[in-house]
Amino acid sequence: MENRIKLGVSACLLGENVRYDGGHELDRSIRDTLGGYVNFIPVCPEVECGMPVPREAIQLERDPESPRLVAIRSRKDMTKQMLDWAATRVRELESEGLCGYIFKSRSPSCGMKGVKVHNEKGIPVKKGVGLFAHAFIKRFPLLPTEDEDRLHDPIVREHFIESIFAIKRGDHV
Ligand code: SF4
Numbered sequence: 517m518e519n520r521i522k523l524g525v526s527a528c529l530l531g532e533n534v535r536y537d538g539g540h541e542l543d544r545s546i547r548d549t550l551g552g553y554v555n556f557i558p559v560c561p562e563v564e565c566g567m568p569v570p571r572e573a574i575q576l577e578r579d580p581e582s583p584r585l586v587a588i589r590s591r592k593d594m595t596k597q598m599l600d601w602a603a604t605r606v607r608e609l610e611s612e613g614l615c616g617y618i619f620k621s622r623s624p625s626c627g628m629k630g631v632k633v634h635n636e637k638g639i640p641v642k643k644g645v646g647l648f649a650h651a652f653i654k655r656f657p658l659l660p661t662e663d664e665d666r667l668h669d670p671i672v673r674e675h676f677i678e679s680i681f682a683i684k685r686g687d688h689v
Pocket residue numbers: 526527528529534535536559560561562563620623625626
């Protein structure tokens with residue numbers, strides 16, 4: 517088991533009740549099928565950076581290139597809390613020897629592409645990256661990363677699996 521591939525994963529995809537509403541986003545093809553071959557390192561950025569369960573829903577706002585993370589009802593700005601934690605967490609993950617990461621799609625913390633960013637008028641554009649996903653990809657630009665939506669496509673899934681095995685073999689890092 518010790519020599520198995522290690523993958524980081526958004527914790528809610530494994531069925532952990534860490535979502536803002538106290539629920540999860542279990543993806544059985546990830547937990548049960550892929551989980552037969554890899555060891556997962558689950559991460560929930562919102563809980564790990566200090567937010568409770570349940571909690572207020574949050575969203576990305578303003579500049580899609582450098583968005584703010586804001587609680588929708590209270591308008592509390594959570595950007596610094598998340599970015600400070602993310603900077604520490606990605607350093608910790610260096611020692612895990614990860615071969616890839618599976619992100620929860622569309623999340624303001626975990627989404628790796630096309631996350632809604634709301635402008636001053638509240639109109640969303642799907643151009644953002646979740647704050648933790650952004651910090652992770654910046655720190656590990658060569659690691660294979662995907663989200664669970666895209667992994668439902670058999671071609672994307674096969675390519676992702678080939679890529680994580682290549683990283684494990686040391687073909688490219
Ligand atoms: S999407 Fe990310 S931040 Fe949100 S519940 Fe899942 S792991 Fe936590």
